[in-house]
Amino acid sequence: MITAPTMPQLLETIRDELGDKVMPHVDDAPTKVAIEMMQAVLNALIERAENEFAWMFEEMAAVEAAAGEMGPGLGSAALDSALAEFQGNRTESMTLSAVTADYQRASEVLSRLAEAAYGAGDEAAIETVQGLIDARLATENAAIGEFIAVGRD
Amino acid sequence: MLEPEQLPQQLEGYLSGVWADGADVSVSEYEQITGGYSRYMARFRATAGDKTQRLILRADPPPGQSILDTDRKVEWDLATAVHGGGGVAIPAPLYFDDGTSLGAPAIVYEELSGPTMYVRILEGEVTDHFDLTDPLADTIADVHKVDIATLPDALERPTSWEDYIAAGADRWTSAEADHAERDPFMRVISAWLEANKPAPTDLTLVHGDFQAPNLLMDEASGRMHVLDWEVAHIGDPREDLGWWALAHTSQPPDLIAADQDRFLARYREATGLSEEVVNPQSVAYFTVFASLTVFGNVIGATAAMARGQASGMTVAYMTSAIPSMHGIYVNAMRTAGAWREETA
Numbered sequence: 001m002i003t004a005p006t007m008p009q010l011l012e013t014i015r016d017e018l019g020d021k022v023m024p025h026v027d028d029a030p031t032k033v034a035i036e037m038m039q040a041v042l043n044a045l046i047e048r049a050e051n052e053f054a055w056m057f058e059e060m061a062a063v064e065a066a067a068g069e070m071g072p073g074l075g076s077a078a079l080d081s082a083l084a085e086f087q088g089n090r091t092e093s094m095t096l097s098a099v100t101a102d103y104q105r106a107s108e109v110l111s112r113l114a115e116a117a118y119g120a121g122d123e124a125a126i127e128t129v130q131g132l133i134d135a136r137l138a139t140e141n142a143a144i145g146e147f148i149a150v151g152r153d
Numbered sequence: 154m155l156e157p158e159q160l161p162q163q164l165e166g167y168l169s170g171v172w173a174d175g176a177d178v179s180v181s182e183y184e185q186i187t188g189g190y191s192r193y194m195a196r197f198r199a200t201a202g203d204k205t206q207r208l209i210l211r212a213d214p215p216p217g218q219s220i221l222d223t224d225r226k227v228e229w230d231l232a233t234a235v236h237g238g239g240g241v242a243i244p245a246p247l248y249f250d251d252g253t254s255l256g257a258p259a260i261v262y263e264e265l266s267g268p269t270m271y272v273r274i275l276e277g278e279v280t281d282h283f284d285l286t287d288p289l290a291d292t293i294a295d296v297h298k299v300d301i302a303t304l305p306d307a308l309e310r311p312t313s314w315e316d317y318i319a320a321g322a323d324r325w326t327s328a329e330a331d332h333a334e335r336d337p338f339m340r341v342i343s344a345w346l347e348a349n350k351p352a353p354t355d356l357t358l359v360h361g362d363f364q365a366p367n368l369l370m371d372e373a374s375g376r377m378h379v380l381d382w383e384v385a386h387i388g389d390p391r392e393d394l395g396w397w398a399l400a401h402t403s404q405p406p407d408l409i410a411a412d413q414d415r416f417l418a419r420y421r422e423a424t425g426l427s428e429e430v431v432n433p434q435s436v437a438y439f440t441v442f443a444s445l446t447v448f449g450n451v452i453g454a455t456a457a458m459a460r461g462q463a464s465g466m467t468v469a470y471m472t473s474a475i476p477s478m479h480g481i482y483v484n485a486m487r488t489a490g491a492w493r494e495e496t497a
Binding site: 029030033034037038040041044104107108110111114115117118119121127129130131132133134136137140141143144146147148149150 | 185187329334335336337338340341343344345347348403404466467469470472473474475476477479480483492493495
């Protein structure tokens with residue numbers, strides 16, 4: 001299969017051509033806004049194409065470890081069930097859809113951990129949840145960059 | 154369904170009946186407005202003989218093209234009531250079409266001249282515009298002082314502040330359940346809102362999308378006209394202050410943040426609310442609380458795209474807004490004093 005140029009390189013080419021070759025010939029204001037939106041989406045796709053799998057695997061490992069450590073003290077059946085669902089359905093496939101399905105189940109574990117932590121008023125568990133959320137946010141920011149609304153003037 | 158290319162001709166026929174007593178109407182200077190992400194909007198001039206007027210059209214876009222699903226009839230009823238009350242400056246809502254004439258539910262407003270506040274504060278430094286801070290506080294205080302007994306029955310009346318806040322927290326969980334993917338931020342927010350409630354206050358009219366692009370500067374009178382009432386509702390007045398902070402993170406500058414103490418002092422003076430009720434921490438709480446109406450619609454639209462039920466560049470683009478909003482929520486929870494300290 002073809003791996004070079006890489007997916008991010010190809011997406012960068014599309015983004016740059018839109019700005020350098022297409023935009024100068026567009027006078028219609030709604031179309032200009034649409035092109036700016038396309039470039040913003042392409043910027044995010046460039047980062048996701050390079051990093052998305054790694055980010056998902058790293059976060060799944062962190063969430064599973066936290067739930068394993070905190071779960072017994074919280075005594076939440078919903079958390080235990082979500083963790084069992086995640087661990088019992090891990091895929092060996094590396095297709096995007098299969099890994100994403102695993103990631104969705106891990107995300108549910110994180111949500112259940114948060115609900116159990118706040119419900120119990122467990123400060124240590126709340127701190128752990130907030131740390132996981134901060135880490136997830138850092139990943140999202142790396143993927144998207146700064147979001148500036150276009151066409152708002 | 155709305156067909157934008159047909160609208161000038163459709164407007165000529167429609168306005169002949171409602172605006173010109175059956176006389177022929179010509180529509181000229183027709184121009185789509187690109188600022189909003191939810192409604193199809195255009196400005197134009199209508200002329201019938203010696204009569205001429207500049208007007209604004211706000212219509213539902215074709216299905217699947219909007220990030221917000223709101224009801225034009227409710228907006229019409231509310232805008233008419235608020236305009237009639239006289240306490241808040243808003244452009245006059247003139248005509249409502251249920252879609253029979255224009256292809257989709259639509260409102261025709263008068264067009265007022267003048268820049269939006271957003272355009273105005275983009276000039277120079279934000280500190281050049283501190284003369285607007287007090288009028289801005291007075292403007293949103295005017296909204297919050299509207300007698301809710303005068304508002305349309307279609308606006309839901311919460312039974313109590315406590316019930317309203319609890320229902321608002323629960324909605325984060327139910328909205329997440331309807332999403333196309335799991336979003337732990339929403340579930341954390343739901344639990345956090347319930348665990349960190351601020352001091353209660355009376356419920357009021359809430360604009361719901363209070364931000365500089367929705368304020369039109371009337372240079373002659375000095376008043377600010379409040380635009381875009383589609384998500385207005387009865388709720389906690391601090392929602393508008395919280396929403397402003399969120400909205401201006403993605404479209405700086407933020408005039409309120411530039412001198413929040415001054416703004417909040419003026420707002421408290423104008424509304425009579427105490428510092429226990431209105432302070433930076435409670436505003437931060439409502440930055441999180443207030444945003445579900447719009448955030449829920451954004452993720453609803455992106456979920457529809459994920460399920461193959463919606464398309465369009467605006468919806469695709471708004472997926473990039475979701476992480477930005479997640480970040481704002483975390484920062485707001487930190488500002489409210491109920492989130493772990495940032496680590497390097």
